[in-house]
Amino acid sequence: MALSELYYWLLTGPHGGHILNMTLERGHLERVIRAIQQLRARFAEPIRIESLADAAGMSLSTFHRQFKAVTAMSPLQYQKQLRLLEGRRLLVSERKNVETAAYANGYESPSQFSREYRRMFGLSPKRDARSTQAGALPPAWPTEG
Known part of the structure; x- marks a missing residue:
């Protein structure tokens, strides 16, 4: 109960937006890392970027943007x-x-x-x-x- 109240005050406080963005970015980072692991395991195979985006639980455009933010290149590159x-x-x-x-x-x-x-x-x-x-x-x- 105390933890829930702490979360509430953190998220509704003056820095709540920053805390929320950090949490969301970390979630995207972890999902992109999983996609990178798939690419590394199967790099010699033809891979559909749509299937990587689906596995990461992201839309294709979000996946491309997040992947490039992490690796500085597109998934195909x-x-x-x-x-x-x-x-x-x-x-x-x-x-x-x-x-x-x-x-x-x-x-x-x-x-x-x-x-x-x-x-x-x-x-x-x-x-x-x-x-x-x-x-x-x-x-x-x-x-x-």
Whole structure:
């Protein structure tokens, strides 16, 4: 009973709106984090953003807005980044070829994978893998001056 009264006074007080917004934002954050976990677990699969929004209990527009507020990118951009990072890991650590890395990460063609890889890392997948395996830092990672 005392707790209910405390909540009432907090929410009806001069800072009630701020307290309510913090509570709502935390709820959105937790739901976006669940969607991120789903994306991370299934990044190589085609995923409908509508199904992520439904799983998060948000409308599509709210989900996009909240997702971008948390990650600074759209859900599709986030998925693409996960795919490219895993592709890079396969190329460098497991010494897979470009085709294997592309198909293993949900790309329909190695050329699409290579184009997006070059945009993200600044080198073609083959050149980046060779330079990284040789011990050189890729251009996407700044060196200390």
